Amino acid sequence: SQTIHQWPATLVQPVGSPLSLECTVEGTSNPNLYWYRQAAGRGLQLLFYSVGIGQISSEVPQNLSASRPQDRQFILSSKKLLLSDSGFYLCAWSAFDSGPQHFGDGTRLSIL
């Protein structure tokens, strides 16, 4: 069966520091991968998605970037965090474009 892992589960970072969140999927190959942010009172927002290695689509211009160095690895990064980057970051995968999306347990990011 397929599993998705995200880490760390929680992270506290100062403003201006870099960020790297990692997501990996097991039990499937060539999945579509997604990064979402869930901010308090604002619902889930798609940040990036990837249909293959090195292929990244950005849905919202922002202070963040994403990379997919391996088939089942998706990384969310920032060079300099802003206070507004605080939130709950969720990684998800799907087997094909319109297929059901399956989510990881998320990373709670607090910026001080």
Add this chain to the structure above:
Amino acid sequence: KQEVTQIPAALSVPEGENLVLNCSFTDSAIYNLQWFRQDPGKGLTSLLLIQSSQREQTSGRLNASLDKSSGRSTLYIAASQPGDSATYLCAVRLDAGNMLTFGGGTRLMVKP
């Protein structure tokens, strides 16, 4: 632009009640709709996915219906249990691509 609304935002019911959660969307030309459950501080668990050609999907005590023409979906939970307490989110996909638009969720509390 697709907008997804879930009403009510919160709901509290006694154990054993049958209940209905509502989801409405502004653009009826959807490709599919997915219902999720989110426990506090956790990721999303996929419950049901309904294709635009389907009227309903069932899984155990859950039944999701779709009325595209009126821009509505409902999630019916039979014989509710305290373990059903969670936030329930619906998300619609406009085309066969990757973009899901989420509603704000309904926070359900089932009291023993």
